[in-house]
Amino acid sequence: xxxxxxxxxxxxxxxxxxxxxxxxxxxxxxxxxxxxxxxxxxxxxxxxxxxxxxxxxxxxxxxxxxxxxxxxxxxxxxxxxxxxxxxxxxxxxxxxxxxxxxxxxxxxxxxxxxxxxxxxxxxxxxxxxxxxxxxxxxxxxxxxxxxxxxxxxxxxxxxxxxxxxxxxxxxxxxxxxxxxxxxxxxxxxxxxxxxxxxxxxxxxxxxxxxxxxxxxxxxxxxxxxxxxxxxxxxxxxxxxxxxxxxxxxxxxxxxxxxxxxxxxxxxxxxxxxxxxxxxxxxxxxxxxxxxxxxxxxxxxxxxxxxxxxxxxxxxxxxxxxxxxxxxxxxxxxxxxxxxxxxxxxxxxxxxxxxxxxxxxxxxxxxxxxxxxxxxxxxxxxxxxxxxxxxxxxxxxxxxxxxxxxxxxxxxxxxxxxxxxxxxxxxxxxx
Ligand SMILES: [Zn+2]
Numbered sequence: 001x002x003x004x005x006x007x008x009x010x011x012x013x014x015x016x017x018x019x020x021x022x023x024x025x026x027x028x029x030x031x032x033x034x035x036x037x038x039x040x041x042x043x044x045x046x047x048x049x050x051x052x053x054x055x056x057x058x059x060x061x062x063x064x065x066x067x068x069x070x071x072x073x074x075x076x077x078x079x080x081x082x083x084x085x086x087x088x089x090x091x092x093x094x095x096x097x098x099x100x101x102x103x104x105x106x107x108x109x110x111x112x113x114x115x116x117x118x119x120x121x122x123x124x125x126x127x128x129x130x131x132x133x134x135x136x137x138x139x140x141x142x143x144x145x146x147x148x149x150x151x152x153x154x155x156x157x158x159x160x161x162x163x164x165x166x167x168x169x170x171x172x173x174x175x176x177x178x179x180x181x182x183x184x185x186x187x188x189x190x191x192x193x194x195x196x197x198x199x200x201x202x203x204x205x206x207x208x209x210x211x212x213x214x215x216x217x218x219x220x221x222x223x224x225x226x227x228x229x230x231x232x233x234x235x236x237x238x239x240x241x242x243x244x245x246x247x248x249x250x251x252x253x254x255x256x257x258x259x260x261x262x263x264x265x266x267x268x269x270x271x272x273x274x275x276x277x278x279x280x281x282x283x284x285x286x287x288x289x290x291x292x293x294x295x296x297x298x299x300x301x302x303x304x305x306x307x308x309x310x311x312x313x314x315x316x317x318x319x320x321x322x323x324x325x326x327x328x329x330x331x332x333x334x335x336x337x338x339x340x341x342x343x344x345x346x347x348x349x350x351x352x353x354x355x356x357x358x359x360x361x362x363x364x365x366x367x368x369x370x371x372x373x374x375x376x377x378x379x380x381x382x383x384x385x386x387x388x389x390x391x392x393x394x395x396x397x398x399x400x401x402x403x404x405x406x407x408x409x410x411x412x413x414x415x416x417x418x419x420x421x422x423x424x425x426x427x428x429x430x
Pocket of ligand 1: 061301
C-alpha cells in the first residue's frame with residue numbers, strides 16, 4: 001500500500017516532512033518525495049492530512065473498561081488503600097473469562113479509535129487466572145491492536161493465587177517470545193503486596209525470560225512507608241535487591257519516589273510511566289514527572305487509552321505545578337511510549353521510517369494557524385482530536401476508519417459488555 005502526499009510527523013523531537021510512505025506486510029519499507037505506485041498497489045491519498053506514528057499506552061488495566069459508572073461502595077473510600085480494597089480488588093475478583101474478554105474488546109476499540117496502536121496492560125483476575133492473558137490476546141487480536149501483557153503477581157490472594165499468577169506470566173512469555181503482535185512482561189502488583197519470597201520469585205522469572213517487570217511503584221505514600229517499616233528499605237532498594245531494577249523494567253506512577261530514588265531509576269534505565277488522570281482522580285499526589293528523564297512514557301491506568309486526552313491532563317497538571325518558570329515537554333512522553341514499544345518488540349516505532357512498524361494514524365487536521373515542527377506540541381494539545389482520525393493502521397492493516405473499528409461488530413460487543421458489566425457489578429456487591 002502507498003500513502004501519498006501526507007505530512008509525516010515525529011512527536012519528539014518534533015519533525016514535519018511531506019513524503020509518501022510504502023507499507024508492505026507489517027512494516028514501512030520506503031519513504032520518499034514521490035514514490036511510484038507498483039502495479040496493483042493500493043494507494044491512499046493523504047494530501048492535506050497528517051500522518052502520525054501510532055500512540056502507545058504504556059500502563060493500563062483494560063479490565064477497568066467494565067467499571068465505568070458502577071455504583072460507589074456503601075462506605076466511600078477515604079484513602080488510596082481503601083479505594084483499592086473497596087473498589088478495584090472487588091472488581092478484579094468479580095471477573096470471569098467472558099468479562100475479561102469483553103473488557104479487553106471494549107478497551108481495544110476505544111484505543112484504536114483514539115489512534116493508540118499498542119497497549120501495555122497490567123491484568124488481574126484472581127478468580128480466573130490461568131489463560132487470562134490468552135483471552136486478552138485473543139480480544140486484542142480480533143480488534144487488531146498490539147499488546148504487551150502481564151499478570152499481576154501479588155500476595156493478596158494467598159500463595160496458591162500468587163503461584164498461579166507467576167505461572168501465567170511464565171506461560172505467556174514463553175508463548176509470545178517471537179510473536180510480532182504480542183509480548184509479555186512479568187507483572188507484579190506493588191511492593192506493598194509482595195513479601196520477600198514473592199519478590200524473589202518475580203525476579204527469578206524476569207531473569208529467566210530476560211523480561212522486564214511491570215509494577216506499580218510509589219503510587220501512593222503508603223507503598224514506600226510500608227517497605228521501610230516491613231522490609232527496612234525502600235521500594236527501589238527492594239527492586240534492586242531482586243535484580244528487577246534494569247532497563248527493561250516498567251515502573252508505573254512513581255508519585256512518591258524521592259529525588260535520589262528517581263536518579264537511581266533513571267541511571268538503571270528503567271521506564272517510568274506517568275498516569276496523570278489516574279493520579280489526580282485517586283488524589284495520590286503530584287508525580288515529579290519533570291524529573292523522570294528521557295525514559296518516561298504516558299499511561300492511562302484504566303481510563304480509556306486516548307493518549308491525546310492523557311497528554312492534555314499531563315500538560316495542564318504539570319503547568320500548574322511548575323508555574324511559568326520551567327517548560328515541560330509533555331509530548332515527549334508520547335514518544336517515550338513508542339520508544340518503549342520499540343525495545344519490547346525489537347522493531348522501531350515512532351519514526352515512520354523504512355524498517356519501522358507500520359503502526360500509524362492518518363489525521364484530517366486543518367490547522368487554523370501555521371503548523372511547524374517547533375509548535376507541533378501545541379497543535380497536539382490544543383487542536384488534534386481523535387474525531388479527525390480517518391485511518392488507524394496496526395502492522396500494515398487498517399483497524400479503524402473514520403472512528404469505526406473495522407474488524408468487529410462494535411454494537412454487538414458493547415451490548416454484551418453492558419450485560420456483563422451489570423453482572424460484574426452484582427458480583428462485586430455480593
Ligand atoms: Zn495501574
